[in-house]
Amino acid sequence: MVVKSAYMARKAGTRDKSELKNSGFTPEEEIQAYSDMLLIRRFEEKAGQLYGMGFIGGFCHLYIGQEAVVVGLQMAQEEGDQVITSYRDHGHMLASGMDPKGVMAELTGRRGGYSKGKGGSMHMFSREKQFFGGHGIVGAQVPLGAGLAFADKYKNNGRVSFTYFGDGAANQGQVYETFNMASIWKLPVVFVIENNRYAMGTAAPRSTAMADQLGARGGAFGIPFEQVDGMDVHAVKEAGDRAVEHCRTGEGPYILEMMTYRYRGHSMSDPAKYRAKEEVQKMREEHDPIEQVKARIIKGNIASEDDLKKIDAEIRVIVTEAAEFAQGDPEPDVSELWTDIYVTA
Ligand SMILES: Cc1ncc(C[n+]2csc(CCOP(=O)(O)OP(=O)(O)O)c2C)c(N)n1
Ligand SMILES: [Mg+2]
Numbered sequence: 001m002v003v004k005s006a007y008m009a010r011k012a013g014t015r016d017k018s019e020l021k022n023s024g025f026t027p028e029e030e031i032q033a034y035s036d037m038l039l040i041r042r043f044e045e046k047a048g049q050l051y052g053m054g055f056i057g058g059f060c061h062l063y064i065g066q067e068a069v070v071v072g073l074q075m076a077q078e079e080g081d082q083v084i085t086s087y088r089d090h091g092h093m094l095a096s097g098m099d100p101k102g103v104m105a106e107l108t109g110r111r112g113g114y115s116k117g118k119g120g121s122m123h124m125f126s127r128e129k130q131f132f133g134g135h136g137i138v139g140a141q142v143p144l145g146a147g148l149a150f151a152d153k154y155k156n157n158g159r160v161s162f163t164y165f166g167d168g169a170a171n172q173g174q175v176y177e178t179f180n181m182a183s184i185w186k187l188p189v190v191f192v193i194e195n196n197r198y199a200m201g202t203a204a205p206r207s208t209a210m211a212d213q214l215g216a217r218g219g220a221f222g223i224p225f226e227q228v229d230g231m232d233v234h235a236v237k238e239a240g241d242r243a244v245e246h247c248r249t250g251e252g253p254y255i256l257e258m259m260t261y262r263y264r265g266h267s268m269s270d271p272a273k274y275r276a277k278e279e280v281q282k283m284r285e286e287h288d289p290i291e292q293v294k295a296r297i298i299k300g301n302i303a304s305e306d307d308l309k310k311i312d313a314e315i316r317v318i319v320t321e322a323a324e325f326a327q328g329d330p331e332p333d334v335s336e337l338w339t340d341i342y343v344t345a
Pocket of ligand 2: 166167168194195196197198199200
């Protein structure tokens with residue numbers, strides 16, 4: 001069987017979004033979800049290796065464990081919808097259809113990176129793919145995401161802004177100023193809270209009131225909210241469809257609290273001593289988003305173990321090529337030091 005990941009299909013310009021309207025996955029969608037999540041996982045594993053080898057400097061926050069959130073929501077989006085998120089952003093870029101080579105080269109600070117090697121892991125953008133960063137200041141992307149939605153509403157272009165933030169960021173004041181404005185102006189923004197239960201080394205209940213009900217905070221602003229199993233890509237896509245419908249029909253913002261989990265440390269420099277290894281192990285064994293889809297694919301006779309191994313092999317080639325590019329591409333020239341600082345109209 002010929003299998004193409006959504007990334008590959010988007011690159012080839014062959015993806016037909018109208019196929020994605022029904023809730024409940026077609027066999028092709030199961031394969032697509034599997035491939036897209038696996039691309040993120042393999043990419044992140046490679047990024048972790050390159051970091052260990054000294055090719056990536058500074059901070060590097062991996063998305064391993066959370067793949068179903070961004071992939072399921074990407075399946076609910078349409079071309080032109082925007083995405084903005086925090087520093088844990090590699091998965092969002094790949095799901096947005098950005099080229100793994102350009103993303104990896106940015107991580108290693110090379111010319112071919114999306115920010116010409118001058119932004120790194122936390123600061124890259126693609127207007128073409130409607131990806132607006134990559135933000136290192138916790139919560140800062142939330143008002144910016146509402147700003148994107150404000151522009152959409154002003155232009156009446158039917159687009160929706162997907163604004164992602166974490167459980168820790170949900171404690172920032174600017175989030176609630178944004179909820180208020182988004183609600184009164186009925187902005188087409190889906191606020192996606194990725195509740196992965198930790199903010200750096202702090203378990204959410206230690207710092208956060210009602211830490212397992214963050215979406216409900218939107219209720220005070222009249223924003224509808226849902227709590228979703230963020231490890232199940234089906235549940236994510238279905239909730240995403242409801243949120244998008246709400247926003248696109250002019251009803252204003254919507255909140256999705258995605259209950260998810262990160263397997264790795266907060267960043268590469270985190271020894272993760274604040275949680276038991278068994279907790280991570282249990283999550284991996286019982287709730288892994290990729291294994292869940294794999295089991296459905298095998299059980300439903302959609303594809304065989306061998307087919308899935310072939311997909312993995314294809315993805316490994318894409319990731320290896322991205323890593324080779326990211327290591328071989330030159331660093332930016334010194335003359336680039338003072339360029340791209342301000343945008344001139
Ligand atoms: C305004 C601000 N305060 C503190 C930090 C340091 N910091 C970086 S990430 C982080 C935790 C955020 O956790 P969460 O929002 O749950 O996102 P996650 O890392 O789990 O994806 C903190 C406190 C920062 N970058 N910006
Ligand atoms: Mg968190």
